[in-house]
Structure formats: structure tokens, C-alpha cells
Amino acid sequence: MHFEAVWAGLPLLLSGALKTILYAVAGYAAGLALAMLLIVGRLAYGKAVSRPTAVFVEIVRNTPFLVQAFFLYFGLARLGFSMSPVTAAIIIVTFNSLAYTVEILRSGLMGVPRGLIEAGESMSFSAIQMFRYVIARPMLRATLPALSGQFIIIMLNTSLLSAIAIPELTYEASNLASSSFRPFEVYVAIAVIYFTISAAFAGVFALLTRAVTGDWAKVDLARRGIL
Template sequence: MNYTLDFTPVINGLPSLLAACLGTLGLAVGGMVLAIIIGIGGVILRDSPIRPVRWLVKAFVELIRNTPFLVQIFFIYFALPLAGLRLDPTPTAIIALGINGGAYAIEIIRGGVQSISKGQVEAGLALGLHKSQVFRLIVLKPALRAIYPSLTSQFILLTLTTSVASAIAAYELTSVAQRIESDSFRSFEVYGAVTLFYLVMSWLLMSIFGLIQSRYFSYPVK
């Protein structure tokens, strides 16, 4: 079968695709901010002295981590309106991404906090440091150093997961690519270009996060 490559639809749609990349990053940033908020709140509740609260957090983590993201976003977009809560595609995508990422962030942040031994905190207090100084110097930065690689990997994964939001027509790269493909029927060219866009975004994010890590979260050289 002869197939002639024609990237004209991709070239013509390039402004829309580039704008959609910003939409993808916007969904990812919004979802990650919500995920971190859920993660911090979940860690606090996870260690609550109230047993049912701890059980609820554990159940939330297991539920989200063991169900498909597509089902989660469909539930928010199609099922919640039956209960009177109707959301547009973009807020739905951000909330779904935040909830999904939050379940993983709870475990990531909790692991970072638990990596700081109580002895270090007690030593800081014994040296006369204020509680805020102990938190900032002894707890916060080592904990961030411990969880930073996992959090950044989760952010990149969340960025790629935004493509699922095309199932509810949220504004992001894959949904725009689907419209261009449906108009041109040039599947190979359109989705080949989209693959390249995702690779470039992932590489740029990894590079930026790597620079931040080397500047702020690297271990001192002895």
C-alpha cells in the first residue's frame, strides 16, 4: 500500500497545537497543585488519633490507586450531574487529576516526613532552635529533598495523563489533535507530531526539574 506523507494539516494547525500544549500544562499544574494540597491534608489526617479518619484516608488512597483514571474522570463528569453537580470539562479534568495525583502524593509526602527521625528534631530543640527553625532547617528541606524526585516524576506523569481528558473534550493537546485528524484524516502525521510534542514537553520539564534539584535539593559534596 502506497502512502504519501502530507504534514500540511499539522503545519496549518501548528498554532492550535502549540496553544493546546499550554492548555495541557495548565491542566497539569492545576491538577498538581490540588494533588499537593490533598497530599498534605491526607498526611495530616492519615496520622490522626481518630481511627475512622485514618481508615477513610487509607480507603481513599486504595480506591483511587486501584481504579482507572478514565473511570474517575467519567464519574465526575457524567455521574455527579445526576446529584446536581455539573462541571465544565476543564474544571472536571483539573479536579480528576488532582484527586488521582493526591492519592499518590499522600504516600510520597508521608514517606518524606517519616524519613526524618525524631532524634533529629529533638536534637534541634536541645540546641535551642525555635520550633519554626526546626521545621524549616531540620524537617522541611530534608523532607523535600527526599520526596522531590518522586513529586517531579508524578508531575510529568500527570502531564501525560492529561491526554485522557480528551475523552470529555477538555482543552488540551490530544483533543485538539483529534479535531485536526478528523478534519484531515492524516492520522500518522497528526499523532506523530503530537507524540513529538509530548516528548519535548517531558524533556523540558525533566530538564527544568533537574536544574532546580541541583540548585536547591542536591546533597552537599563532602
């Protein structure tokens, strides 16, 4: 094995890795924020929000990420909504992550003790106040491991964006492999990079879980679930 081409192309790979992180973090954060808004809407308007959300979740969860990427990138362009590769990547990741995170949060909402919700209702809390003061903390405590694992999956799925020529780690690696004629060495290198990024974020989420739960045993379980 000869890794000279990998070392020569390392700046290119690191640039792709930074773009992968950007797409994953920005898209997932936007998806999580929208998912929380849908949870608040569910509290405020009930089935008027929950039923359309359920349809959206089923459509996204039962179609491949790559098909969604083709639809959002090429389909919207055909309708006149052209966008830059960076914007397209973030929108695609947001669209996908929203469906999964809202379902994770919904399961967490169902696990909130009914007594807490009734207490909030007795104090005439609005939907936003109910979410902020009553539901948010126990819901996040219950769902953080699943949210953490879903972020890792979303981050790894960004590799599929290379199929629509959006620059990220796998796209840059493919170009390097083609120009250097060293595909084995290049793909070994990006496997290591993906693993390193995943392990780093797993550690961050484990610390976050510890901060929220205050329980080392739960942190260990969360880390095992992510890794």
C-alpha cells in the same frame, strides 16, 4: 508523509498543549498542597487522619484514571454539580494527583530521622511548626525525584481527558486528524510535543532538585529517573 495539515493546524495543537500544561500544573499543585495538609493532619491527629487517607489512596490507586474522570465529570453532573470543562479537568487531575503525592510524602515522612522529630517534640512544636521547621526540608529532599516523575505521569495522563470531550492536546489532535485525514502525521506531531513538554519539565525539576540537595550527582539520578 505530508505534514502540511500539521503545519496548518499547529495553532490548534499549541492551544491544546497549553491547556494540557494548565490542567497538569494547576491540578498537581492543588493535589500537592492538599497532600501536605494531610501530612500535617497526620502529625496532629494521627490515625484519625491516616486511616481515611489510606482508604482514599487505595481506591484511587486501584482504579483507572479514565474511570475516575467519568465518575467526577459525569457522575457529579448527575448529582447536580455541573462544571465547565476547565474546572472539571483541574478537579480530576487534583483528585488523582492527591492520592499519589500524599503516598510519596508519607514515605518521605517515614524517612525523616526520628531524632529530628523528637527534638521538635521536646520544643513543644505544633504540627504546623513541626512540618515547617523540622520535617519539610528532609522530606522534600528525599521525595523530589519521585514527585517530579509523578508530575510527568500526571501530565501525560491528561491525554485521557479527551475521552470525555475535555479540550486538551490529544482532543485537539483527534479533531485535526479527523478533518485532515492525516492521522499518522498528526499523532507523530503530538508525540513530539508531549516529549518536548516532558523533557522541559524534567529539566526544571532537575534544577529544583539541585537547589534543594546541592548535589550534582543526585540531580543526574533524578533526571534519569524522570526521563
